[in-house]
Amino acid sequence: MPDAIPPYSAPLLAMCGVCKRYGGVQALRDVDLAVTPGEVHALVGENGAGKSTLMKVLSGVERLDAGTMKFAGRAWKPAGPVQARRAGVAMIHQELALAPHLSIAENIALGVEPRKFRGLGPLAPLDRRLMHSTASRVLTRLGHGGLDPARRTGDLPAATRQLIEIGRALASQATVMIMDEPTSSLGRHDADRLLEVVKKLRDEGLSIVYISHFLEEIRRIADRFTVLRDGRTVATAAIASSTDESLIELMTGRSAGAVFPARDRQPGEVILGIDQLVGCPTPSRASLEVRSGEIVGIAGLVGAGRTEFLRCIAGLDPTAAGAITIHGRQLDLKTSIRARMRKGLGFLSEDRKGEGLALSMSIAENLLLSNFKAVSKRGLLSNRRMQTAANQWIDRLAIRSGDPARAAQTLSGGNQQKIAIARLLHQDSTVLLLDEPTRGIDIGSKVQVYELLDGLARSGRGVVVSSGHLPELLGLCDRIAVMHRGVLGPARDVAECTEASLMSEAVLGSEAEVAA
Amino acid sequence: MMMNSNPVVEQVERSPAQGWVRRVGRLAAPFIGLFLVLAIFTAIEPGSFPTVRNGQTIAVQTVVVGIGALGMCFVIVCGGIDLSIGSVIALASVAGAMTLDAGYGPTAAMAMAGGTGAFCGLINGGMVTALRIPPFIVTLGMLGIARGLAKLLAGNQRIAPPPESLGWLEGFVDKTPEIAWLLVAPAAWCLLATAILAGFVLRRTAFGVQVVAIGSSEPTARLCGVPVARTKILVYVLCGLGAGLAGAVTLGRLGVGDPTTAVGLELQIIAAVVIGGASLSGGEGGILGTMIGAFMLSCLSAGCTLAGIDNSIQEIIIGGIIVAAVTIDGLRQRRNR
Numbered sequence: 001m002p003d004a005i006p007p008y009s010a011p012l013l014a015m016c017g018v019c020k021r022y023g024g025v026q027a028l029r030d031v032d033l034a035v036t037p038g039e040v041h042a043l044v045g046e047n048g049a050g051k052s053t054l055m056k057v058l059s060g061v062e063r064l065d066a067g068t069m070k071f072a073g074r075a076w077k078p079a080g081p082v083q084a085r086r087a088g089v090a091m092i093h094q095e096l097a098l099a100p101h102l103s104i105a106e107n108i109a110l111g112v113e114p115r116k117f118r119g120l121g122p123l124a125p126l127d128r129r130l131m132h133s134t135a136s137r138v139l140t141r142l143g144h145g146g147l148d149p150a151r152r153t154g155d156l157p158a159a160t161r162q163l164i165e166i167g168r169a170l171a172s173q174a175t176v177m178i179m180d181e182p183t184s185s186l187g188r189h190d191a192d193r194l195l196e197v198v199k200k201l202r203d204e205g206l207s208i209v210y211i212s213h214f215l216e217e218i219r220r221i222a223d224r225f226t227v228l229r230d231g232r233t234v235a236t237a238a239i240a241s242s243t244d245e246s247l248i249e250l251m252t253g254r255s256a257g258a259v260f261p262a263r264d265r266q267p268g269e270v271i272l273g274i275d276q277l278v279g280c281p282t283p284s285r286a287s288l289e290v291r292s293g294e295i296v297g298i299a300g301l302v303g304a305g306r307t308e309f310l311r312c313i314a315g316l317d318p319t320a321a322g323a324i325t326i327h328g329r330q331l332d333l334k335t336s337i338r339a340r341m342r343k344g345l346g347f348l349s350e351d352r353k354g355e356g357l358a359l360s361m362s363i364a365e366n367l368l369l370s371n372f373k374a375v376s377k378r379g380l381l382s383n384r385r386m387q388t389a390a391n392q393w394i395d396r397l398a399i400r401s402g403d404p405a406r407a408a409q410t411l412s413g414g415n416q417q418k419i420a421i422a423r424l425l426h427q428d429s430t431v432l433l434l435d436e437p438t439r440g441i442d443i444g445s446k447v448q449v450y451e452l453l454d455g456l457a458r459s460g461r462g463v464v465v466s467s468g469h470l471p472e473l474l475g476l477c478d479r480i481a482v483m484h485r486g487v488l489g490p491a492r493d494v495a496e497c498t499e500a501s502l503m504s505e506a507v508l509g510s511e512a513e514v515a516a
Numbered sequence: 517m518m519m520n521s522n523p524v525v526e527q528v529e530r531s532p533a534q535g536w537v538r539r540v541g542r543l544a545a546p547f548i549g550l551f552l553v554l555a556i557f558t559a560i561e562p563g564s565f566p567t568v569r570n571g572q573t574i575a576v577q578t579v580v581v582g583i584g585a586l587g588m589c590f591v592i593v594c595g596g597i598d599l600s601i602g603s604v605i606a607l608a609s610v611a612g613a614m615t616l617d618a619g620y621g622p623t624a625a626m627a628m629a630g631g632t633g634a635f636c637g638l639i640n641g642g643m644v645t646a647l648r649i650p651p652f653i654v655t656l657g658m659l660g661i662a663r664g665l666a667k668l669l670a671g672n673q674r675i676a677p678p679p680e681s682l683g684w685l686e687g688f689v690d691k692t693p694e695i696a697w698l699l700v701a702p703a704a705w706c707l708l709a710t711a712i713l714a715g716f717v718l719r720r721t722a723f724g725v726q727v728v729a730i731g732s733s734e735p736t737a738r739l740c741g742v743p744v745a746r747t748k749i750l751v752y753v754l755c756g757l758g759a760g761l762a763g764a765v766t767l768g769r770l771g772v773g774d775p776t777t778a779v780g781l782e783l784q785i786i787a788a789v790v791i792g793g794a795s796l797s798g799g800e801g802g803i804l805g806t807m808i809g810a811f812m813l814s815c816l817s818a819g820c821t822l823a824g825i826d827n828s829i830q831e832i833i834i835g836g837i838i839v840a841a842v843t844i845d846g847l848r849q850r851r852n853r
Contacts, residue, residue: 082741097739099732101799106725111740113722122723122747125716168740 012037012207013058013076013089013176018067020053027053028231030067033209035176040198040208042222042239044215046251046468050231051211055178058209059091060084071176082111090169091178098161100154105135107153108168138167141204142197159190166197177201178209183217184303195221213301215244215507227251248503260475261454263494267478268292271344271462272313272431277322279305279312286322286488288481290431290462295453296491297473298466299502300483306466307350309483310433314347315340326431341370346429348420350436350466356420357408364390364404366419371427393422397452414445421452431462438472450476470499484509545844546791546808549837553812557819564822568699572691575700576769577814579689580605580762581781582707582807585788586714587637587758589806590751592789593718595731595798596651598640598752600658601759602781606774607666608632608763613773614669616677622685622768629764630757636662637756641749659782666775675773685768703765715803727751731798780831784813787838795845 011034020028028050035041043051056062058069060078069076071089078084081091098107106113109131115124135149142163153164162182169177179198183191198208198221212218218225219239226236227250235250272290277283282305290296300306311317313324315337324331326343337347349355357366367390368375375385390404397418399411408416417437424432437453438446453476457463467473473480474494481491482505489510557565564570584601591598612629616622636658643654687694689703698705718724726747729737738744766777791809794801813834820830 080741081739093739097733097736099729099736099799101728101732102725106729110725110729110737111742113725115722122726122743122750123717123721125720126722126725128720 011035011070012072014070015054015058016068016070018054018057018069019065020050020057020062021065022053026231028057028064031228031231031233032236033058033226033233034236035207035209036224037175037207038202038205039223040202040210040221042218042225043209043211043228044213044218044225044247044251045228046470049228049251051228052180053231054228055091055180055209055211058084059089059178061091085169085172085174086112088173088175089178090172090174090176091180092162092165092169092182093180098153098164100152102153103150104139104147104153104156104164104167105131105149107164108135108138108149108171110168112172134171135167138170139163141170141200142167143193143200157190159186159193162186162194163197166201170201174206176207176209178211180211181213181303182210183212183214191217213507215247215504219244244504244508245500248500248507251503261451263478265293265295265454265457265478267294268460271327272464273323273325274313275323275325277309277312277324278320279308280318280320282308282486283312283483283488284486286483288464288488288491290464292430292460292462293457294478295457295463295465295476297477297480297494298464298483298488299470299473299480300466300468300506302468304483304506305486306468306483307435308486309488310347310435310464310466314345314433316347341427341429344428344430346424346427346432348424348432348434348437350439352413352416352420352439357416359409360407362405363394363399363408363411363419366408367393367404367423367426370423374426389426393419393426397422398448412441412445414441414448417441417445417449418452421449425456429461431464432456433464433466435466436468437465438467438469446472470502473502474499482506482510543793543802543805543808545841546793546805546812549791550808550812550815553815553819557815557823561819561822565819569691570818570822572700574811574814574818575704576689576691577818578811579701579703579707579765580769580778581784581788581813582810583710583758583765584755584762584781584785585758585792585806585810586711586803587755588785589714589789589792589794589801589803590718590727591651591755592786592794592796593731593798593801594727594748594751595734596644596748596751597655597786597796598637598755599652599655599782600636600640600662601655601755601762601785602778602783603659603662603666604633604636604756604759605763605766605778605781606776607636607662607669608760609767609770609777610666610670610675610763610773610775612764612767613675613677616681616767617675619681622681622683625685625767626761626764629767630760633760633763634753634757636759637753638749640756641752644752645745645748663775663779670773670775672775674775676771677773679771682768682771685764686771689765689768703768711803711807718803723747723750728799731800733799783838784834785810787834787841788813790838790841790845793845796842 013035015031015033018028018031031050031054033054045051053062057064060080060083078087078089099110102110114127114130116127117124132149139145139147139149144160144163153161183194186194195217198210202208210222222239224236224238227234229251268291270289271292274286274288277286286309288296298306298309308317312319315335319333326345331340353359364386368386372381375382375389377385387404394404399415399418408419438449453463453465465473465477474497477494479491479493480497480502482489482502484506489505584605588598588601608629611632612625615625615628640655640658643649644651689701691701693701718727726737726742729742730744730747734744767773770777788809789801789806790796791812792802792805816833817830
């Protein structure tokens with residue numbers, strides 16, 4: 001590496017016109033990215049904008065369909081993540097890629113263990129001294145020289161484990177390091193320390209591609225940024241030349257279409273009250289009131305704690321403190337989900353395939369699973385009643401299925417989602433908690449789901465919708481609250497919200513929190 | 517400089533001493549179990565349990581379970597399981613007996629038994645990696661196949677080679693060795709040596725670390741370029757080889773190749789590994805613990821025999837111990853989380 005490189009010199013890494021398609025989804029179209037030596041280059045964009053896909057292409061996990069990549073002046077065609085790491089491009093993963101049972105030194109050397117008597121192949125004794133000295137050396141570079149490389153990785157706190165992964169990249173002499181939301185699982189103090197490490201590596205001449213949703217972080221460490229939106233590059237510039245507002249506009253940059261139902265609903269009395277709810281480990285503070293006849297949106301980034309919040313209310317995740325009131329009656333915090341369902345609570349999981357539906361069971365069984373009593377006769381399931389009830393829901397929700405005896409997995413995503421929602425109605429839910437109800441379904445089905453939710457609210461039910469997609473919440477909800485790192489902000493009337501205000505609250509936290 | 521190590525954070529991390537304490541704690545359970553078994557039977561049968569003669573019996577009994585458990589330890593640490601090991605032992609002993617019957621020597625018989633076991637392991641490993649079938653199912657299938665094959669080859673009866681053809685194999689597993697200063701059967705010493713070698717391979721070679729990595733987190737191992745398929749196959753081959761050698765030892769002890777031997781032995785072998793501190797979800801386990809587990813089980817069965825406790829009661833006790841060991845493992849994992 002030459003020393004003293006002026007900023008914005010010839011790129012060390014250049015991606016040009018990169019395209020990538022997954023099945024019917026065009027994840028990347030003509031994306032350009034150029035990273036110069038010794039810079040921190042921030043890659044920003046909304047969830048699903050293509051950041052992770054782009055980095056997978058760069059680090060050799062995925063092949064590109066079209067476009068060119070150059071690294072250090074040569075064509076860059078990594079055969080896989082291992083080859084990419086050996087050649088100098090290392091990825092630091094969002095889900096930590098460490099074996100918890102192995103020691104620090106063993107994890108750093110994993111896959112490239114130094115051996116004595118190499119002729120013995122994989123059974124050659126390890127050169128443990130070299131493994132330990134390598135580990136000590138990189139730990140010292142990362143400011144953790146005091147850490148014993150023989151320690152078990154699983155015993156270390158999350159922040160230190162993150163450093164071990166960075167250490168693995170350093171040990172392999174990486175010149176480009178890709179960090180995918182490295183601070184998303186860290187507290188503020190640990191995040192600060194990690195940012196210092198990133199700066200130090202940059203000062204030592206490494207190039208870092210830094211993916212993060214937190215604008216204040218990007219402002220602190222990045223030199224330049226690239227914004228992706230809907231799989232396209234929309235801007236590349238020096239960070240100093242931009243404002244938070246302009247970044248947010250670049251990231252969102254679109255308006256909601258006419259896909260949402262009219263919003264002349266009449267809210268009634270409060271049917272769900274949540275007061276100072278604290279879950280383990282998130283949310284750390286959340287209060288919310290939901291009235292009958294309204295749709296309340298929960299906005300926030302992935303990992304902000306939206307899912308955990310809804311799961312705490314549903315009784316699926318443990319709750320440490322706070323009060324939950326349904327229809328004026330306060331729940332004991334240890335109440336089972338079964339008892340909560342009887343009180344009128346219905347929860348829709350974000351993980352439709354894994355948790356929401358039993359895909360191999362029939363449509364009818366999936367519809368009726370949570371309330372077989374209604375279709376039983378003297379304690380025995382009645383086939384006729386099941387048929388009738390299932391057909392009734394299929395008609396009411398316009399589910400295109402044909403035969404309720406077919407397996408749920410034969411349906412499209414949108415129809416599967418309708419079945420999951422129909423189940424909540426079959427169990428007579430009056431308060432619906434819906435986590436990402438339109439994830440992974442096409443726009444036509446989305447519109448139908450929006451209409452369905454509108455109808456439910458109009459019939460006097462209270463609906464809570466959690467979504468990472470802001471235009472959806474803005475178009476659908478009466479009020480919206482934003483979750484930021486486990487803290488739920490106040491629910492504001494949708495007329496007071498804009499995409500930019502919600503996005504800035506999601507990435508910066510609410511002003512109320514700053515003031516407190 | 518901001519990068520100096522921060523005392524606040526260092527305090528949050530568990531100290532190395534605690535990690536060491538936990539490692540000892542992991543081994544403490546099997547040691548305590550062993551001590552209890554020894555104490556109980558010494559109390560019940562003071563005249564016959566704590567004797568040299570009984571010790572020699574126990575040592576020989578440990579060999580079959582122990583050598584099988586060594587390979588099983590690798591499989592379990594790797595996140596797999598091998599249910600076929602009892603049947604493979606029987607098949608290997610039949611194959612060894614047929615080799616002797618055909619006029620070859622004991623060395624050839626042992627090689628044949630080992631090779632048969634290793635081949636079964638290769639099939640197991642190949643099915644697990646190439647066809648991506650869960651090891652539970654693959655080895656359950658092999659359990660039936662190997663047992664049936666053993667019966668088929670032996671024509672549903674024992675194969676009794678001429679007694680003199682056993683040669684050194686008979687002395688190898690003799691309770692009271694010809695060379696008196698050995699004290700216990702040479703096979704027991706060989707088991708000890710093999711165990712030390714296995715411990716070295718598991719902890720001190722790239723292969724061993726990669727086995728732990730696969731059991732600990734297979735996606736991580738793959739991401740780091742560990743040859744996952746090759747390592748897994750090798751692990752099942754090792755386990756099969758152990759089973760084959762255990763089959764040869766069984767042949768030496770019985771003097772015949774018996775296709776109905778070692779029924780249910782897979783449970784004892786898995787129990788030995790789990791009692792020794794291995795986790796059935798992979799990533800954890802060790803050779804020393806496994807050996808203690810195997811030793812404890814043979815003490816238990818020898819003690820029960822001496823005390824006149826029925827075989828069926830023994831099976832109930834071993835079943836209970838397996839459940840207890842796995843429960844302890846579950847509790848330990850929950851606490852670590």
